[in-house]
Amino acid sequence: MELYRERGFDRTTAAEIAARAGVNERTFFRHFPDKREVLFDGEAELRAALTRAVVDAPAGLEPFEVLLRAFRESARGLEASRPFAEPRWRVVAETPALRERELAKHAWLTEAVVDALRRRGVGAGVADLAARTGWAAYQHAVQVWIDDPAPGLDAHLVRAFDDLRALSSTGSSPADGS
Amino acid sequence: MELYRERGFDRTTAAEIAARAGVNERTFFRHFPDKREVLFDGEAELRAALTRAVVDAPAGLEPFEVLLRAFRESARGLEASRPFAEPRWRVVAETPALRERELAKHAWLTEAVVDALRRRGVGAGVADLAARTGWAAYQHAVQVWIDDPAPGLDAHLVRAFDDLRALSSTGSSPADGS
DNA sequence: TACTTAGTGCCAGTCACTGACACAACCGGG
DNA sequence: CCCGGTTGTGTCAGTGACTGGCACTAAGTA
Numbered sequence: 001m002e003l004y005r006e007r008g009f010d011r012t013t014a015a016e017i018a019a020r021a022g023v024n025e026r027t028f029f030r031h032f033p034d035k036r037e038v039l040f041d042g043e044a045e046l047r048a049a050l051t052r053a054v055v056d057a058p059a060g061l062e063p064f065e066v067l068l069r070a071f072r073e074s075a076r077g078l079e080a081s082r083p084f085a086e087p088r089w090r091v092v093a094e095t096p097a098l099r100e101r102e103l104a105k106h107a108w109l110t111e112a113v114v115d116a117l118r119r120r121g122v123g124a125g126v127a128d129l130a131a132r133t134g135w136a137a138y139q140h141a142v143q144v145w146i147d148d149p150a151p152g153l154d155a156h157l158v159r160a161f162d163d164l165r166a167l168s169s170t171g172s173s174p175a176d177g178s
Numbered sequence: 179m180e181l182y183r184e185r186g187f188d189r190t191t192a193a194e195i196a197a198r199a200g201v202n203e204r205t206f207f208r209h210f211p212d213k214r215e216v217l218f219d220g221e222a223e224l225r226a227a228l229t230r231a232v233v234d235a236p237a238g239l240e241p242f243e244v245l246l247r248a249f250r251e252s253a254r255g256l257e258a259s260r261p262f263a264e265p266r267w268r269v270v271a272e273t274p275a276l277r278e279r280e281l282a283k284h285a286w287l288t289e290a291v292v293d294a295l296r297r298r299g300v301g302a303g304v305a306d307l308a309a310r311t312g313w314a315a316y317q318h319a320v321q322v323w324i325d326d327p328a329p330g331l332d333a334h335l336v337r338a339f340d341d342l343r344a345l346s347s348t349g350s351s352p353a354d355g356s
Numbered sequence: 357t358a359c360t361t362a363g364t365g366c367c368a369g370t371c372a373c374t375g376a377c378a379c380a381a382c383c384g385g386g
Numbered sequence: 387c388c389c390g391g392t393t394g395t396g397t398c399a400g401t402g403a404c405t406g407g408c409a410c411t412a413a414g415t416a
Contacts, residue, residue, distance in 0.1 A: 023364080023365095024364065024365050024366080026364080026365070026366075026367095027363075027364055027365075030364080
């Protein structure tokens with residue numbers, strides 16, 4: 001389905017994608033609600049995995065500890081699939097319409113994290129704040145890792161949460177390696 | 179232009195909007211790049227105001243202190259315009275396509291905050307992390323304020339940053355009022 | 357074998373958006 | 387006073403993403 005890489009997303013028609021898949025255009029739209037959705041297929045599994053990781057984390061952990069654990073876990077899968085995922089990132093990054101959809105997916109995943117935290121007994125307000133800011137730190141780590149894969153996503157993730165702690169304590173600013 | 183409220187966004191055609199504005203459909207698309215953009219018009223000013231607030235903040239402040247100041251300042255305008263903004267929220271909230279666009283605008287605003295922080299001499303990595311997580315806390319506060327306006331957005335904002343601090347220090351969880 | 361269900365092709369229609377061309381209003385300087 | 391350029395607009399024709407409706411086929415089930 002990576003006609004997108006050849007001609008770019010905008011210059012690829014739904015009819016072309018369907019033809020490449022040996023199928024009718026109408027049939028294509030029966031499998032995917034729209035043209036963009038093709039690139040965001042695994043998100044449901046990711047959501048489930050994230051939810052599970054949060055819910056199944058050991059009791060007694062603070063919300064951010066739970067989130068860091070869950071993100072590190074899901075990051076393993078992301079790191080393993082980087083070779084396949086990388087060309088997809090490129091297409092998404094250069095196409096505004098796809099970036100919008102990606103952000104929507106992230107909001108959807110964040111909601112899942114909120115729900116999962118609440119299932120652990122975390123209050124609604126704290127769950128929302130923790131999920132939003134934790135997700136932001138996660139995305140920061142992913143972005144840094146995309147630009148500089150050498151240290152590994154896991155290391156970037158741990159560092160992001162450390163830096164966030166340092167930022168929050170109104171004492172000293174963390175050292176900046178970038 | 180609030181035909182959207184009467185018939186909903188999806189059931190309102192660009193031709194209808196243009197007609198209501200006493201103008202041709204083609205002319206409509208010369209003023210707005212697309213149908214959604216109509217509802218996100220002040221964003222450029224908001225971006226400028228946010229950038230200015232961050233850049234002009236007193237020297238010596240920590241990144242989160244700068245952000246909290248800037249957000250509190252921009253929140254004043256938001257609080258004042260709530261009566262006009264509220265119906266708009268409703269339309270956006272119930273229309274997935276508009277929520278996507280809103281998230282894209284937020285990403286755009288976050289980038290502006292990153293740039294503004296960097297202009298203060300904040301390192302690239304810290305600026306990105308602080309802007310993302312700070313923005314997340316801001317959005318959390320706005321959401322809480324939408325659901326419960328009584329305490330004022332400013333109070334919610336201060337509380338969000340306090341709670342974030344409490345969440346980050348791996349000691350105790352903040353009390354949850356929700 | 358008869359009945360249902362899922363997956364597909366085909367057709368016609370709506371609607372967001374775009375490029376091209378033409379026309380009118382205004383604005384500068386000659 | 388007129389003229390060339392800029393700006394804002396209307397009109398038309400076209401592309402392409404989607405949608406509803408109908409018919410057909412293949413597979414599963416009683």
